[in-house]
Amino acid sequence: MSAKPSLEFHPLTTARWRDLERLFGERGACGGCWCMWWRLKRSVWEKQRGAGNRRALKKLVDSGTAPGVLAYANGQPVAWCSVAPREDYPVLENSRVLKRVDAEPVWSVVCLFVARPWRRKGITAELLRAAAHYAAQHGATIIEGYPVEPKKGVMPDAFAYTGLPSAFLKAGFQEVARRSPTRPIMRRFLRRAQPRKTATA
Numbered sequence: 062m063s064a065k066p067s068l069e070f071h072p073l074t075t076a077r078w079r080d081l082e083r084l085f086g087e088r089g090a091c092g093g094c095w096c097m098w099w100r101l102k103r104s105v106w107e108k109q110r111g112a113g114n115r116r117a118l119k120k121l122v123d124s125g126t127a128p129g130v131l132a133y134a135n136g137q138p139v140a141w142c143s144v145a146p147r148e149d150y151p152v153l154e155n156s157r158v159l160k161r162v163d164a165e166p167v168w169s170v171v172c173l174f175v176a177r178p179w180r181r182k183g184i185t186a187e188l189l190r191a192a193a194h195y196a197a198q199h200g201a202t203i204i205e206g207y208p209v210e211p212k213k214g215v216m217p218d219a220f221a222y223t224g225l226p227s228a229f230l231k232a233g234f235q236e237v238a239r240r241s242p243t244r245p246i247m248r249r250f251l252r253r254a255q256p257r258k259t260a261t262a
Contacts, residue, residue: 066134066182070191072127073141078119080131080138089115090174091222096129096143099150099171129172130195132188139179143172144192147205158241159207167248168196170206173224185224189232197251204251206234210243 073081089095093111095118101109109117121128128149132140147169153159161167170192175184189206196204208224226236226245234247 066139066179066184068139068184068187068191069133070130070188070195071133072195073122073129073131074127075123077131077138078122080133081141084131084138084141084174084176090141096141096172096174099143099152101152103152130188130192132184132191134179138176140175140184140188141173142170142188142192144168144170144196144204146201153207158244159246160240162205162238162246162248165203166201167203167205168199168201170204170224172222173228174222183231185228186231189224189228189234193232193249193251202251204234204249206247207244208247210245212243 071077084090085095089111093114094106095111095114097106097114097117101114101117106114118128126145128145129141129143131138132142145168147153147161147167150169150171153169153171154161170189173185173188175188193204206224206229208226208229209221210226211221226247229247229249232249234249236245237248238246
């Protein structure tokens with residue numbers, strides 16, 4: 062396996078749903094989340110944890126909304142990034158630590174998932190760049206992320222689902238606020254992007 066795989070990126074559509082299922086596996090990437098953690102009240106998330114969250118995400122995708130970007134290597138799905146307008150994530154909107162920096166409209170990256178065999182190969186930074194391109198295609202001028210700063214330099218993968226600051230820096234983001242020692246808010250300022258084949262299929 063190449064240390065720097067050649068990647069393609071595509072928004073998650075109904076036609077690519079099976080690829081997301083294959084990537085996430087039976088546990089929905091992490092404990093039955095199915096990337097609904099930031100979209101639902103905690104009580105609702107817990108109640109429908111697992112199959113219910115899967116159905117909720119599938120319903121969102123089937124409605125015509127592409128809630129994120131898939132990365133492919135050799136035609137196989139290897140990574141995922143949840144990216145959408147910030148207001149699509151009610152839990153984020155209610156966060157004290159991650160509350161809005163200002164009144165500017167932003168898109169938010171709230172979850173990153175890389176298949177185990179493909180971790181620590183630089184995929185996350187490339188995925189963040191693809192997410193920024195996708196957001197710009199849809200009119201975004203600012204994209205935000207909320208990575209976790211490891212206290213001792215090392216963090217288990219399961220706790221780094223919002224990414225690490227180092228990956229965001231590599232992808233052109235910069236820190237704009239920090240209300241907690243471990244939770245910076247990072248932004249990348251965008252120009253409206255032109256469509257590209259790998260981002261529209």
